[in-house]
Amino acid sequence: MSDSKDPIGIRKYDFVEFYVGSAKMVAYWYAKVFGMEITAYLGPETGVRDTVSYYLTKNDLKFVVTSPAQPGNFDVWGFIQKHGDGVKRWAIEVDDVSAAFNYATSRGAVMVRRPEKLEDTHGYVEEAAIRLYDDTELVYVNRDHYDYLFKPKYCVPVQQLNLEAKDTGVVGIDHIVGNVRENEMSLWADYFNSCMGFETFVDFKAGDIGTKFSALLSKVVRSADSVIRNPINEPYRGAKKSQIEEYIEQYYGSGVQHIAIQTEDIVKTIAALRENGMEFLNIPDTYYDMLRGREDLNIEESIDDLQKHRILCDKESKGYLLQLFTKPIGDRPTFFFEIIQRHGGSEGFGKGNFQALFESIELDQKLRGNLERKPEDVMPPC
Numbered sequence: 001m002s003d004s005k006d007p008i009g010i011r012k013y014d015f016v017e018f019y020v021g022s023a024k025m026v027a028y029w030y031a032k033v034f035g036m037e038i039t040a041y042l043g044p045e046t047g048v049r050d051t052v053s054y055y056l057t058k059n060d061l062k063f064v065v066t067s068p069a070q071p072g073n074f075d076v077w078g079f080i081q082k083h084g085d086g087v088k089r090w091a092i093e094v095d096d097v098s099a100a101f102n103y104a105t106s107r108g109a110v111m112v113r114r115p116e117k118l119e120d121t122h123g124y125v126e127e128a129a130i131r132l133y134d135d136t137e138l139v140y141v142n143r144d145h146y147d148y149l150f151k152p153k154y155c156v157p158v159q160q161l162n163l164e165a166k167d168t169g170v171v172g173i174d175h176i177v178g179n180v181r182e183n184e185m186s187l188w189a190d191y192f193n194s195c196m197g198f199e200t201f202v203d204f205k206a207g208d209i210g211t212k213f214s215a216l217l218s219k220v221v222r223s224a225d226s227v228i229r230n231p232i233n234e235p236y237r238g239a240k241k242s243q244i245e246e247y248i249e250q251y252y253g254s255g256v257q258h259i260a261i262q263t264e265d266i267v268k269t270i271a272a273l274r275e276n277g278m279e280f281l282n283i284p285d286t287y288y289d290m291l292r293g294r295e296d297l298n299i300e301e302s303i304d305d306l307q308k309h310r311i312l313c314d315k316e317s318k319g320y321l322l323q324l325f326t327k328p329i330g331d332r333p334t335f336f337f338e339i340i341q342r343h344g345g346s347e348g349f350g351k352g353n354f355q356a357l358f359e360s361i362e363l364d365q366k367l368r369g370n371l372e373r374k375p376e377d378v379m380p381p382c
């Protein structure tokens, strides 16, 4: 059983499901770039006519990529037509799905799926879901009574894939971040806190995060034992368009901005991901000159290695973290990944790196023609 301070029996992050244009090609990408294994498959060969899904795993990292296989599948088509490829749902494993769902909905959570048992000859998986942001879902899952690949209807992949990739050593999920519109951040932070027993433990106000051009506000909510950490960003008016405004415009609404993935050796992980074809944000050499000048920075890794792989470092009152951000992985400048390694009880999100990071993102926004705010710009329809 999980920590008794937690009212809904949260154990850990479980799977994240992406809705994408072509599940087979995206599954290849995750297998080749992250070195994930295609563990299970759902589609016409397994008795499902209108959807294709691939379940990919690596240590505790569990991704599902899903595409529509028939024109009538509005759930998936509607999502990708509006948002592009993106996170449809993310799941947390809980002791008791019904108890977690009832706790949330009795405190105002919006129901998406009531608790149900998904059964086959291998046992059953219990799931329920509540609404998050515009079109995202938070799933409660328990698979204590299931001993096969993932969940019913998923089988051993029928495809004969022979994929090789450099081992990236990715371990699991550290945190998942949402981007919401102006004035929505506190609404969603309160939703997590009241419906799931979370607490706000970081609150970045106006002036805390930004460059001379763009800015954002952010609150971080976490579960009682801190295994689930969920930052929520909203745009803050600056001279130019912020990355959050760009996301809201291009995603056509609020949703998941990035997933931070843990590693125990970030130098090895970033080197392998680069070799496998991942594209990262550019960090200037001046950043590493600044790191070398910091006398309080006592870290295990060599700054030469960090510079070689363009890894960012942030010292906290307790420990330090190393991190780097990918470029957006799809066609729209919306969803991306973060790779993170924590040392000595670090709990932050790289506040000391925000300046370097945002300046790098602003250069990419400028290339896309999304940095200057035009007089006719309004927040997008939703």
Ligand code: FE2
Binding pocket: 175, 177, 258, 260, 338, 349
């Ligand atoms: Fe992050």
